[in-house]
Amino acid sequence: MKTYLSILIVIISFGTWACNNEGNTRSNTASKIINPNGDSELALLMRAMFDDGMDMKTAIEKGQHPSTKVDYAKIFTATATEPDKAASPEFKAFADVYLEQMKALENCTTEEAAPIFKTMVTSCMNCHAAMCPGPMVRIKKLY
Template identity: 55%
Template sequence: MKRSIQLITIFFILTFVFACQAEIKEAEKQEQQGKVKTKRPLNPNGDSELALMMRSMYDEADRIKKQIAAGEAVELKLDHGKILTAHATEPEKAASAEYKGFAKVYLNHLQKLENAKGDEAQKHFNTLVENCLSCHQALCPGPVVRIKKLQRPIQQKSI
């Protein structure tokens, strides 16, 4: 008699433990599936065309930095001129004379970088990142810390 009570108790404890684990698993699964819900976009209204363009520009700059370090010719893949027309989160900001001024300086310098030969490329790349930063410091300081990462030397991977 005592033994069967013990067995029943163990049975209940085990069921409880398994049920809890199943619940945790289910919660994890839901979180994975619902990533979009838990990870809100940076901007409550979704990402603007300009914001997406800027992210691609960051990736392009990061790639160019590696090209230069490897002694390869600089190759542009994006149409950077879009920064003059892409829809921004705050359209009045991108329509301002100040924004357009910074954008033109940036685009002019980009041409210099594209045509740079040999050692000049690194110098022009550094100035280009300064151009990103001047516009950002004046109009959109949020991403400054991130953009500054482009100024850091590439970390050598140890094999």
């Protein structure tokens, strides 16, 4: 019963995870969270990026050219749960790398898609490792 409960808690917390739960102990930005109950634009975009990534992975596994349905350049303008974080030079640098990989993925041949896709997923992981470790377990599924 205990195990069942903790699994349930894990599942629930995944559904509502933003960065502010854990891995953010170096700052006390929790007090600055603008929208604690709703989801930020950036969180919604990230979820769409994850689903889109899953679709691209399936396409690549089928030997098809992956195509994206997400307006990923919005990563620069979407409002984040913690706006300070998304305004940082660190965030912009990681977002640039991610954007470059997405563009490469759109313009590559079907044969080149798998390794570029992997590099793109690594660009998600790198930003998350530095700024927002919570969702990394989930992002790993894209590999």
